Amino acid sequence: MKSTSSASPSASPDHAAPEPVRALLFDAVAGNREVERLDQVLGLSPAQEQLLWIDLQDPDEAVLQTIARQYSLPEAAIAGYLGTQTNPALENCGRCFWLRVVAVADGPNDEYSGTVLTIIAGANMVLTLHRTPVEFLESFKEGKRCRGGMGTLGSGSFVAALLDWHLGTYFEAVSRFELAVERLEVDILSTNPRDCVPELRTLRKGASRLRRMLAPHRIVFTALPRPDFRPEEDEQTDRHFRALDAHYERAMDMVENARDLVVGSFELFSSQTALVANETMKILTFVTVVIGVLAVIGGILGMNFEAPFFKTGVLGFTVAVVLMLVLAAGSILLGRRRRWF
Template sequence: MARPETTPAFFARLFGEGESRELALDQLGQALDDEALLWVDLLDPPVAVLDAVWEHCGFPEEARRFIEEGTMPAAGQDGDHFWVRCVVIDKDGQEDAQGTLLICVAGRNRALSLRRRAIPFLEAMRDDEHRRVALGRLCAESFVATLLDRQLSTYFNAVSSYEMAVERLEVDILGDKASGCLPELRRLRRWASRLRRMLAPHRSVFGVMARPDFRPDESQPADRHFVALDTRFERAMDMVENARELVIGSFELFSNQTALRTNDSMRLLTFVTVVTGVLATIVGALGMNFAAGFFETRDAGFWTVLGGLVIAAVVSMVVGKRRGWF
């Protein structure tokens, strides 16, 4: 996916007491102090930009290798720094959920976010003037926790879209479009399975971050944020598991509606068979070899019998329909 022209590859903002300002790449080295929070956001950056950020911010080389190696969710730490790799859902609804990697690296009063494709909530954070003062009061750990909380929110949003799609499908199943719902059932089943495959590997990430030994020297608020993230992750997993159950319920509804329509068809066929059998009995009786005067009426008798058969069939259908026999 091509990078949007309006979103630069490099973005940095320094959050101070009651104010914030955007920084250029060569200003990162002078911006680091204990009284402000530096946030660097990179969108599919060139290698030269990564090298400059690492040089100015002092992030460890192990974190750099973490960025370049691996695609599965994971977390690690080294001294005052820690890093996290997670998957954000950046497209859902019309097609199966699609995700992109988000990597966060944090140190003392500095935080980095890196992604290969645009992520809507990060674009919003870049431009959100009203929240800049609040973000400036966070430490780097709490800032990363904020990003990860929004990352989990993308799964909640995807499940909401999924539930609406299931509701639309069930309306179609109960209506006149049930016969064409099987492809949509298959798509929703793939969608639910993909959501689970994308979210389940994060158990090791949030579980590790919630452990007391992950950041033992940091403040209690940061620890509470990490524990809250683990709890929110479990809630997201429950919602994704429930989404899988929803599509199973929809399939059962589809099966029941199909069975009902089949029963209706069989009842109609049975009734038609009975009526046809009665008419055949009458025709068979008329074909007996007796010299009755009725058989000498020639064309008039033939058309009288044929009309009587039609009337008998119509009357039978009307009576059967009114009494609900088919």
């Protein structure tokens, strides 16, 4: 995540606090312009071929209320941001609509945390609100800062673009998750496997966490393309919303597949554990057979019969011991040659 000081060229290196107002005015005719002062933002009135994007990180409530009054933003949206709710939401407020989503943020030890993002769309303007930095917003801003033509987009299409980047955080999280699973499976299939149960437990929790974070967004992504949600939207915006819903379904499929990957890795680990146990049992069985044969020989030699061999004394004892050692060594060589162990 880029620091706030790098986002503003005029900021000093010591300045770690975020700017109170950061805005981009996309103008298809005059070019894009960045605005960082509140009075300048309040003086903007985007017209046709223009789109104003205001991004506020943990803004002061007074600043937020001032911007809301200036652009006639719905009170429900402001209350939704200022409240404590974190679940995804979508509401149509007539001329405006607002929504709340949760983006994936990296956490320690492959754990996934969420960053709540509130988006308010009005006439030729979009307001994004978040209490902590949102990495994909910074990437989106850097990519669109100098790109022309953004002013021709309506606010609905611009929101669709932001939400598509929001879904990208889940695609990236699943990609990192799959990489972690692949590394674990390489360790499982190594010649010296280790206990992977703690890592499997962590991966299973991560997959469940991703699903719990993404699944509630269905109320947002399935409602946006419905004809009754924004009947006044143009066909281009409707196409963007329908494509966004398809991307959401793909993201859900990938998250569901992530859980299946963990199950497959556990089955692979169980199979490898069973193979190691089988090898151990083969060795133990072979040793038992060899010792059993030697015990039979020893038992025969211990019988109290008046056979000449039993009267040979030290020589007979030596011959018996050597015979048993040769038999044991021959059995081991035969077992190695036949790959019994």
